[in-house]
Amino acid sequence: MTNPSMPAPALLAWAGRTLGARPSVQDASHPQKNSRVWQLTLPSDVRFYLKVSPRPLMYERETLALRHAAPALGAGRAPQLRASSAEHLALLLTAIPGRPLRQLTLTPAEEVRAHRQGGALLARLHAAGDVSGPRRAEAEQALQAAADGAENHLRNAGDRVTRAEQKLVRDLAEQLRALPPLPLAFIHGDAWERNLLWSKDLGQAGWIEFERARFAAAVQDFVPMACGTWADRPDLRTACLQGYGRDLTPEEQHALKCLAALDAVSCLVWGPKLDDPHVTARARRTLDRLVKGVLA
Structure with a gap:
C-alpha cells in the first residue's frame, strides 16, 4: 500500500x-x-x-x-x-533561505523590512516577463476575465453572500470593466505572507510558489495583501509599495477595490472546499469592510 x-x-x-x-x-x-x-x-x-x-x-x-x-x-x-x-x-x-512570514514572530521593524524587500522583488518580477504578442493580449484581458468570473463565484458561494453583498460585487465587477488600460506585468499571482520568506540571519526576503504566475494587470498582485495584512498594517502597505518603487495610480487603487470584492467571493467558495479557515475568514472580513466602505 x-x-x-x-x-x-x-x-x-x-x-x-x-x-x-x-x-x-x-x-x-x-x-x-x-x-x-x-x-x-x-x-x-x-x-x-x-x-x-x-x-x-x-x-x-x-x-x-x-x-x-x-x-x-x-x-x-x-x-x-x-x-x-x-x-x-x-x-x-x-531551497532558499528563510521561512514564511506567516510562521515567524518578527519585530515591527523586521516586518517592514521584509515587506519592503518583497515589494522590490515583485517589481523585478513584474519587469521580467516579455509582455508582447499573445502575452499582451492575455494581460490586457485579465481584468475582463476577473469580472466575467463574478457570476460563477456568486452562484457557487450561495447563501454565504447576502443580497446586498451580491449587488455590491456585481456593481464593482461592472466598474472593473469600465476602467482604462492599466500597467501590465508578469505577476506572481499569490503574493502574501505564506509565500514571502524572510531569513533573519541574512536579513533577506524571497518569494516561493509561482504556480499562479501569469501575465496580467500589475495591480492584481497586490490583492491578497490588500485583503489580508494591509487591513491592519497600513505601514506594511507603505513599505511594500516603497520597495516596489511607486504607489498605485488612482485607477489601480479603484481596480484593487473591485478585485478585492471578486477575490472575497471566490475565497468564500474555495475556503470551505479546501477546508482553509484562514481563506474563508479573510473573504468574510473583506466583504464586511467593502460594505462598510472602509476598503477604498
Whole structure:
C-alpha cells in the first residue's frame, strides 16, 4: 500500500536520478488536501523541494515562471528549477533561505523590512516577463476575465453572500470593466505572507510558489495583501509599495477595490472546499469592510 505522505516510487526514483543520490524525504505539504510537496535532503545535507502541481495549468505556469522570470529576482530570492517532469507534473526546486512570514514572530521593524524587500522583488518580477504578442493580449484581458468570473463565484458561494453583498460585487465587477488600460506585468499571482520568506540571519526576503504566475494587470498582485495584512498594517502597505518603487495610480487603487470584492467571493467558495479557515475568514472580513466602505 502506498503511503500518501510519500512521493510515488517512480517520482522519487526520478528525483534521485536527477540529484545523483538517494535523498531522505520529509513531507512539507500545506494543510490543503491538494498540496503535495516534499523536502529532499541529500547525504551532503543539501536540500531540495519536490513539488507535484495539482493541475497541468499550474505546472505550466510555475515552470514558465521559474525558467524565464524568477531568475531576475536574484540568487537566493526565488527557487531555481533543477528539473521538471511533465509526466508527473513535478518540479524539483532548490531551497532558499528563510521561512514564511506567516510562521515567524518578527519585530515591527523586521516586518517592514521584509515587506519592503518583497515589494522590490515583485517589481523585478513584474519587469521580467516579455509582455508582447499573445502575452499582451492575455494581460490586457485579465481584468475582463476577473469580472466575467463574478457570476460563477456568486452562484457557487450561495447563501454565504447576502443580497446586498451580491449587488455590491456585481456593481464593482461592472466598474472593473469600465476602467482604462492599466500597467501590465508578469505577476506572481499569490503574493502574501505564506509565500514571502524572510531569513533573519541574512536579513533577506524571497518569494516561493509561482504556480499562479501569469501575465496580467500589475495591480492584481497586490490583492491578497490588500485583503489580508494591509487591513491592519497600513505601514506594511507603505513599505511594500516603497520597495516596489511607486504607489498605485488612482485607477489601480479603484481596480484593487473591485478585485478585492471578486477575490472575497471566490475565497468564500474555495475556503470551505479546501477546508482553509484562514481563506474563508479573510473573504468574510473583506466583504464586511467593502460594505462598510472602509476598503477604498
